[in-house]
Amino acid sequence: MIRGSSLTRIYGRGSVEVRALDGVDISIQKGEFVGITGASGSGKSTLLHLLGLLDRPTSGSLVIDGVEVASLNERQRTLFRLNRLGYVFQDYALVPELTAEENIYLPSKVRGMSAKECTLTCRDMLSLVGLRDRVSFLPGELSGGEQQRVAIARALINRPAILLADEPCANLDTRNSTLILELIRKLNKELNQTVVMVSHEEWHRKYFDRVIVMQDGKIIADGDSTQKTG
Amino acid sequence: MFEEEQVAFFLASRLITRGNKGTILLTVMIIAMVFVNLIFLPSIITGIVVLFNQQSIDYSYGNLVIEPKENQLVITNVGELLQKINRVPGIVASTPRYTSAATIVYKGKSTTPLLIAINPDDEKQVLKIHTKIISGNYLNDDDTGQILIGTTLAGNKDQKVDVTPTLGGVDVGKTVEVTFSNGVTRPYRIKGIIASSQFSVDASAFITRTDLESVLGTTDTANQIMVRTQKTGNENAMRITLMQYGIQEKIWTWQDKSADFLKSIVGSFDIINVISTIVSLVIAVVVIFIVIFINTVYRRKQIGILQAIGIDRAIIIKSYIFQALFIFASGTAAGCTLLFILLQYLTSSPLVFPGGPVAPVLEPMLLVRAIASLFVVSLIAGFLPSWLTTREDILSAIRG
Numbered sequence: 001m002i003r004g005s006s007l008t009r010i011y012g013r014g015s016v017e018v019r020a021l022d023g024v025d026i027s028i029q030k031g032e033f034v035g036i037t038g039a040s041g042s043g044k045s046t047l048l049h050l051l052g053l054l055d056r057p058t059s060g061s062l063v064i065d066g067v068e069v070a071s072l073n074e075r076q077r078t079l080f081r082l083n084r085l086g087y088v089f090q091d092y093a094l095v096p097e098l099t100a101e102e103n104i105y106l107p108s109k110v111r112g113m114s115a116k117e118c119t120l121t122c123r124d125m126l127s128l129v130g131l132r133d134r135v136s137f138l139p140g141e142l143s144g145g146e147q148q149r150v151a152i153a154r155a156l157i158n159r160p161a162i163l164l165a166d167e168p169c170a171n172l173d174t175r176n177s178t179l180i181l182e183l184i185r186k187l188n189k190e191l192n193q194t195v196v197m198v199s200h201e202e203w204h205r206k207y208f209d210r211v212i213v214m215q216d217g218k219i220i221a222d223g224d225s226t227q228k229t230g
Numbered sequence: 231m232f233e234e235e236q237v238a239f240f241l242a243s244r245l246i247t248r249g250n251k252g253t254i255l256l257t258v259m260i261i262a263m264v265f266v267n268l269i270f271l272p273s274i275i276t277g278i279v280v281l282f283n284q285q286s287i288d289y290s291y292g293n294l295v296i297e298p299k300e301n302q303l304v305i306t307n308v309g310e311l312l313q314k315i316n317r318v319p320g321i322v323a324s325t326p327r328y329t330s331a332a333t334i335v336y337k338g339k340s341t342t343p344l345l346i347a348i349n350p351d352d353e354k355q356v357l358k359i360h361t362k363i364i365s366g367n368y369l370n371d372d373d374t375g376q377i378l379i380g381t382t383l384a385g386n387k388d389q390k391v392d393v394t395p396t397l398g399g400v401d402v403g404k405t406v407e408v409t410f411s412n413g414v415t416r417p418y419r420i421k422g423i424i425a426s427s428q429f430s431v432d433a434s435a436f437i438t439r440t441d442l443e444s445v446l447g448t449t450d451t452a453n454q455i456m457v458r459t460q461k462t463g464n465e466n467a468m469r470i471t472l473m474q475y476g477i478q479e480k481i482w483t484w485q486d487k488s489a490d491f492l493k494s495i496v497g498s499f500d501i502i503n504v505i506s507t508i509v510s511l512v513i514a515v516v517v518i519f520i521v522i523f524i525n526t527v528y529r530r531k532q533i534g535i536l537q538a539i540g541i542d543r544a545i546i547i548k549s550y551i552f553q554a555l556f557i558f559a560s561g562t563a564a565g566c567t568l569l570f571i572l573l574q575y576l577t578s579s580p581l582v583f584p585g586g587p588v589a590p591v592l593e594p595m596l597l598v599r600a601i602a603s604l605f606v607v608s609l610i611a612g613f614l615p616s617w618l619t620t621r622e623d624i625l626s627a628i629r630g
Contacts, residue, residue, distance in 0.1 A: 082540025097248035
């Protein structure tokens with residue numbers, strides 16, 4: 001599903017050069033729920049940005065869903081993100097002027113899905129994330145946890161190969177964080193959805209199949225979530 | 231097909247209907263004012279030009295002016311020529327004039343205006359001077375010893391208010407002494423005062439042709455024939471027709487005669503108009519640009535996220551262009567309404583200019599040009615800020 005070799009990302013030039021990722025090799029199989037953890041500045045977000053095609057590696061090779069993504073141009077990368085990746089941000093990132101339903105079906109509209117199809121799929125998604133009764137609510141009328149669930153539904157609307165989540169519980173309390181983690185876990189199990197999630201919370205580990213621990217731009221541990229790492 | 235446009239339109243419509251309505255309303259009103267400004271001044275200028283044109287036809291030249299042949303000072307056999315002209319299809323009437331210089335004296339005040347000898351009844355068919363008598367009466371064909379004086383020539387009793395040499399406020403019924411170019415002097419009773427708002431008329435004096443011919447000892451001569459045609463605007467065609475009917479004299483259109491005067495007026499107004507148009511369009515560009523720019527900067531993070539979830543940059547740019555076009559369309563519609571009210575008011579209560587009342591004239595091309603130019607500036611003002619904001623790399627935008 002994902003195969004990255006010698007992934008390196010260097011920011012800046014000359015004396016102020018920062019090696020955010022340093023020759024990372026990574027392989028993720030279909031249906032895995034992988035957690036990436038590590039301290040601030042360890043490179044976990046940089047790795048997720050590369051996997052989400054929001055950034056390009058300085059060197060190395062990255063194959064996602066059988067496609068060498070480093071060779072894609074901007075337009076192809078946008079289409080790849082639309083069709084094969086789902087992205088969940090830590091601050092929900094919903095369009096405040098769109099209702100929950102409209103936020104969710106925006107990516108499917110871009111794919112050219114008919115209005116009827118969009119609505120049906122969108123309602124299914126809202127049911128899946130437990131917000132069937134919040135269809136016409138604006139983001140400002142939803143709680144943080146509900147907004148994040150809408151964001152997850154939006155990420156899944158186009159049935160992506162991989163769901164990428166960048167600290168999706170960072171702005172949520174423990175109760176809502178648990179709800180979100182259980183939801184993602186459920187999606188992973190029931191839909192066999194591949195999930196890669198960045199988190200720095202130790203207690204999130206129990207939800208992951210596999211935990212990758214990063215430090216100074218390198219993977220220092222990679223194993224199942226029951227293993228003691230780092 | 232057009233999926234991108236549909237999504238962009240969907241986004242734009244939601245941002246407008248659920249966004250800050252106060253800002254949108256204010257922007258629309260500014261664009262409405264800009265639109266009114268783009269149309270109003272040119273329509274007033276057109277109104278002035280139309281007024282001057284109409285006055286040139288009605289009080290100075292008619293549609294066509296016939297003058298003596300090359301190397302001749304006068305037109306002879308005028309009666310025969312008039313008959314020939316009046317038989318031409320499309321000609322309503324024609325009237326001969328003999329224009330000469332003369333000295334007019336009243337109570338020691340002397341001035342040298344243009345003295346125009348006319349056939350009063352023929353003149354009524356061609357020009358409208360007879361409708362502008364403000365005191366006394368118009369001339370009759372058989373009048374002798376009677377003179378019409380323009381109001382500027384008549385002047386005021388308080389000569390300080392006169393800007394040209396005058397007769398110091400002469401009234402109807404008074405007698406002035408007229409000395410002709412051949413030295414003959416005769417007394418003339420003032421029969422009427424003309425106020426046409428045309429300087430060339432109001433600064434002149436009029437007597438009958440019969441009267442002048444008796445003084446000069448000429449018969450059936452004139453140095454101008456004014457011609458009224460059925461339609462205004464086809465003067466060049468009528469000139470050719472007259473030539474085809476054997477008129478060998480020089481034929482001018484009223485446009486030829488007033489060309490220099492009109493050119494200088496229109497030229498000056500055009501400069502004002504261009505400046506006003508540029509200022510209006512710059513205001514429109516700046517206002518729409520600022521509104522869209524602030525909007526995109528404020529939504530920079532959101533734009534980054536939209537790109538991150540696979541919404542193409544082109545869709546985001548188009549959504550802002552649609553918003554700019556909405557502002558343009560609403561502003562133009564509101565501007566049209568304002569303009570309609572303004573034009574209705576000014577048509578019923580025209581502006582009073584020295585040349586007469588001026589009502590704005592709205593030409594379709596002017597409307598098309600204003601709408602097209604506002605459309606183009608809206609496109610630019612919508613495109614540029616969204617293009618600049620979406621150029622930023624996604625991660626920088628998301629990080630804010």
